[in-house]
Structure formats: structure tokens, C-alpha cells
Amino acid sequence: MIIAEQKPFKEIYESVKDSEKLLVLGCGTCVTVCMAGGEKEVGVLANQIRLAAGKDGGKIEVTEHTITRQCDEEFFDEGASEKIKEADSVLSLGCGVGVQHIVQLYPDVVVRPGVNTQFYGATLQQGIWTERCAGCGECVLERFEGICPIARCSKSLMNGPCGGSSNGMCEVDPENTECAWQLIYDRMKRLNKLDKLMDYQPPKDWSHDRDGGPRSVSREDVLF
Amino acid sequence: MSEEQYKSGSRLEQVLTSGNFALTGELGPPKSADRETVEKKANLLKDSVDAANITDNQTAIVRMSSWGAGLIAKECGLEPVMQITTRDRNRLAIQSDVIGAAAMGIKNILCISGDHHSFGNHPTSRIVHDIDSVQLIATLKKMRDEKKFESGDEIRNTKKSELIEPRIFIGAAANPFADPMEFRVVRLAKKINAGADFIQTQVIYDMERFKKWMDEVRDQGLHEKTYILAGITPLKSAKMAQYMKENVSGIAIPDHVVERLSEAEDQKAEGINIAVEQMQELKNMEGISGVHLMAIGAEKSVPGIAEQAGFLPRPTQYEKIS
Numbered sequence: 001m002i003i004a005e006q007k008p009f010k011e012i013y014e015s016v017k018d019s020e021k022l023l024v025l026g027c028g029t030c031v032t033v034c035m036a037g038g039e040k041e042v043g044v045l046a047n048q049i050r051l052a053a054g055k056d057g058g059k060i061e062v063t064e065h066t067i068t069r070q071c072d073e074e075f076f077d078e079g080a081s082e083k084i085k086e087a088d089s090v091l092s093l094g095c096g097v098g099v100q101h102i103v104q105l106y107p108d109v110v111v112r113p114g115v116n117t118q119f120y121g122a123t124l125q126q127g128i129w130t131e132r133c134a135g136c137g138e139c140v141l142e143r144f145e146g147i148c149p150i151a152r153c154s155k156s157l158m159n160g161p162c163g164g165s166s167n168g169m170c171e172v173d174p175e176n177t178e179c180a181w182q183l184i185y186d187r188m189k190r191l192n193k194l195d196k197l198m199d200y201q202p203p204k205d206w207s208h209d210r211d212g213g214p215r216s217v218s219r220e221d222v223l224f
Numbered sequence: 225m226s227e228e229q230y231k232s233g234s235r236l237e238q239v240l241t242s243g244n245f246a247l248t249g250e251l252g253p254p255k256s257a258d259r260e261t262v263e264k265k266a267n268l269l270k271d272s273v274d275a276a277n278i279t280d281n282q283t284a285i286v287r288m289s290s291w292g293a294g295l296i297a298k299e300c301g302l303e304p305v306m307q308i309t310t311r312d313r314n315r316l317a318i319q320s321d322v323i324g325a326a327a328m329g330i331k332n333i334l335c336i337s338g339d340h341h342s343f344g345n346h347p348t349s350r351i352v353h354d355i356d357s358v359q360l361i362a363t364l365k366k367m368r369d370e371k372k373f374e375s376g377d378e379i380r381n382t383k384k385s386e387l388i389e390p391r392i393f394i395g396a397a398a399n400p401f402a403d404p405m406e407f408r409v410v411r412l413a414k415k416i417n418a419g420a421d422f423i424q425t426q427v428i429y430d431m432e433r434f435k436k437w438m439d440e441v442r443d444q445g446l447h448e449k450t451y452i453l454a455g456i457t458p459l460k461s462a463k464m465a466q467y468m469k470e471n472v473s474g475i476a477i478p479d480h481v482v483e484r485l486s487e488a489e490d491q492k493a494e495g496i497n498i499a500v501e502q503m504q505e506l507k508n509m510e511g512i513s514g515v516h517l518m519a520i521g522a523e524k525s526v527p528g529i530a531e532q533a534g535f536l537p538r539p540t541q542y543e544k545i546s
Binding site: 157158160161162165166167171172174186201202 | 351354402406411
């Protein structure tokens, strides 16, 4: 899923404090699971804004709403649409995709992001999420037996570890980040495939990544 | 051998292929447009080493470029080994630097991934790593031997013009002390297969562990496929040794080395004594073709160390030593 983190309150408040009718709009998918922008976070944040505005003597009318997915038009039902159109600003707690999708669907509304979108990751344990995929557009996991050096090595090295691997951890963040190449080595050993480590991995074709320009996928077979 | 038979014809290549025991040094470029400092360091090193590595934004701190400082060194009579990291430049920029450097007479290039930029003075910059160090080695080999860029395009101005490839002696780094330990010789083999003509190792303090690594290297016959130069840096004090032991990934310093320094009256001199002893031991180690003496910021001490270790004068004739 997409992992996001709520922006510092001060930054959020600065971006919305001049609005009169503010809608805090949550998203019920990824950001709900990573506890950054679901219904619960919408409630807390809306109250914080009301309190801060009260202190400032400002008058922001804050409403709250959460839809299943901000990245899909079908979830912007009549109820959601009405609330968005009534507001002069929307504070989206969806990821960067959600923010832009609202802008596209409701061109007259000002939309502010409430979270910093981080990465594609997994839940390690409650409260800890970690990056697993870099969305490079050309998956190489087969070559590394399911551990991605592009996403998980600090230098995205494809042909083995640098000198900064120590006791299984990466020197860039030795407390939290495992060395991807230690993981790859251990995995190959477990599967009895250490020979695979000798394979030369040629320079990657980054044209499938962002380097080829903004990407889109179109599937003729499912188009209406 | 005539000039044409060499891969690059660099002094380092000639020293190594003639069977001489090589000595390379290191020159850290300044953090400004200060030409004089480069000249001063180059003049200190030029008669004591066969060539010197010119580091590429070492420790991810902006410095004079390795080709810029390398050209100044060359003008002073010190042969540069231009270092290229994959951290800051993509394959376009790197290849253009390589042909530019070759056109200016730089003949040795060392390929490394480089220290992560989060440790340097521009931690908010974007990291590149379009290619990794092994891919960089393969790219240089392709440029030199196949006369083609990484993309496959031929290295010539037009379809009809002459192919003018960079003639370079390709170097790579090896770290016998980092984890995963079992991967270290594999990694060396990959670099050799990719085209590394010579290898410079990480700084060695734990000679026992290094010897074990070399056993494995010799078992696989890798020392016969490349020239291995062993990395040496004199320790300045017991305090420095302790700090490095605790804080620098990929550097192993045994307790007995720290103890020897702390017991010495003159710790700096003792650090040099240790380095000299190591150099002499390495000179007699099967499979080691030279020493890479890294005394960054202490270039002044290099001639003395080389002298004390019996490495001077440096060879000027490169007849094959039988």
C-alpha cells in the first residue's frame, strides 16, 4: 500500500487558516491502514483546526468526511460531492494521488495536502511501516529471489553490497534499515542458489521508471 | 612492450605489467578553487608513488572535481588515477567525463559507488546511482575494448569518422572486511569479470583477516586475473584507531593494534611503524601486486613512509622482471 505521514500541524494550519469553509476529507484505503488520513485522523485533525482557529479568533467552519478511495471517481458520491462544493477549501488526507484527483474532479475548489506521501510499503508491526517497492516499472524481483535492491539498498546497487554493510544493517541508518544485500545473500543461501549471486546485472532500463516521463497504463482489453 | 600493446600505457599499468611492486598514493582535492594546494600535494607525492588516486567528492563533500585536480597533478608530473563514483552522475555524464579525461591524457580510472550523500555536506541532494560500480567497470571496458558507449553507439563523431576510444586502465575497490563476509570474494570476482585491471583494497589493519581473504582469493585464482593493491593508512593515534573501530563501517581494527599505539611514547611515529611493517609484509605476500597508501591530509608523510618501507626509488624503467 501507499504509506503516508501526516504533515506537522503547524504546516497544515498555515495552509488552511484563511479559508472560511473547510472540508477535511479522509481516504478509507491506504492512509487509513497506515493511520495517517482515515476517518479517525480526520476527526482529530478537524478538532485541532477548530481549536487553533478559535484561539486565533478566526472563523473556520470545519466539516469532516471520509470516502473509500480518493483515487477513484466512483467513490465521490452525491454526499461527498455536495460537501466538497460547499467548501471553499478541501484539506485532503489522501495521498498525493487523492489531492490531485479532487483537483481534477472539482476544478473550482482549493485543495491542500494534509499528508506527506512516502512510499509503497508494508506494515512491519503496528506503528511501523517500511519501504518495499520503488515502482520502477520493470520488476527485477525474480533475479534477487524476492528481495528488491532497487527499493531496499540505499544506493540501489544491483551487483552486490557496498562497504557499508555491517552486522546485517545499512550504514545509512544502522538502527532501522537492513542491508538489502545481506538479505539477498541470506535468501540465496537458504534456497541453495548462491551461484546466482555471480550473475552480472547490466545497467537497468530506467525508462520504465519516472525517468521516462510521467507514466500511464492503458489496457485496451478492459476499456469501455 | 610497445605503447600499443598496453591497455592504456599508463605508468601504473607499466609498473604492474612489468612485475614491479607498485605503490599508489591518494590526493584529496581541496574544497575550493585552490590550485596551489593540489600542486603542493602533487609535488610531495610525485617521486614517492607511481600514481595517485584523485578522489571524487570524497565523503560526499563537494570538492574540486577529480578530473580537474587530476589534470593539475598530471601537469606537476604526478600520474592521476581519476576516481569516479556512481553517486553523483548518470551514465551520460560519466561517459562524457571519461572521454574528456582520456582526451586530456588521464589514463587510470577507479570505479566506486561512493560514500552515501547523507554523510556529506549536501544531504538534501538527489542521489543518482543510475549504474553501480560493477556496471561502471563494464561500461569503461566496453568503451575501451569494444569502442562503444553503454548504449551500443560507436565512439566516433560521424559514421565515417575514426573510432577514438578512451584508453584507460580500469580500477576497482574491494573491501575484505565488510559484511556479508561470504560475499566479499564473490564481489571481487564480479568486478574482475566485469573488467577490473587492478584492485585497491580497503584499509587493512587486521592482517590476519586479510590473509584469510587472500587465501580465498588465491584459491579461486583471482590474483592471476587482476593486480591487487593492498590499502594502507597510517593510524595517527590510539584515539583515532578507537574511533574508527567503533564508528566506521567496513573497517576492522584489532585490539592489539590499538594497544600497541596507546603504549607507544610517540603514537604518530608508531602508527607509521605499523604501516611500514605492513607494507613490507604485503610486499612478500603471494598475489599482492602493490600497496595503495592512503594518507589523505598527510601527504607530507608519504615520502618518509615509502623510504622507511624500502619502496624508493620508484621504478622508471619498465623492463619485465623475471
